[in-house]
Amino acid sequence: MREVREETGVTAEMVAKLGHIKYVYQRSWGDRQRVFKIVSFYLLRYRKGKLGAISEDMRVEVESARWLPLDEAPKLLAYGGETPPVQSAI
Numbered sequence: 001m002r003e004v005r006e007e008t009g010v011t012a013e014m015v016a017k018l019g020h021i022k023y024v025y026q027r028s029w030g031d032r033q034r035v036f037k038i039v040s041f042y043l044l045r046y047r048k049g050k051l052g053a054i055s056e057d058m059r060v061e062v063e064s065a066r067w068l069p070l071d072e073a074p075k076l077l078a079y080g081g082e083t084p085p086v087q088s089a090i
Helices: 002-008 056-060 070-077 080-088
Strands: 010-026 033-050
Touching: 002 010, 002 033, 010 080, 033 080, 070 080
Parallel strands: none
Antiparallel strands: 010 033
8 A cells, every 4th residue: 555655646445456476577787687576466446645646756666657447457558467467357
């Protein structure tokens, strides 16, 4: 919930955990070390806040945040592995 608030500017409550994906990537900087990562997906309910109202230092991590109809989300995903957890929310 903290990350959602920091990276979007909104406060939300968890409705359900949708799942997670695991993958390994190689850093494109520094030591180019391989990194194991787990990304968890949640269905959230908006409570308050203004989308995009984030601190300047967070803008380095977040390119953009926007509202869209839930059924459009799968079309905008960056990685194919993200599709199953997002599809489960529709």
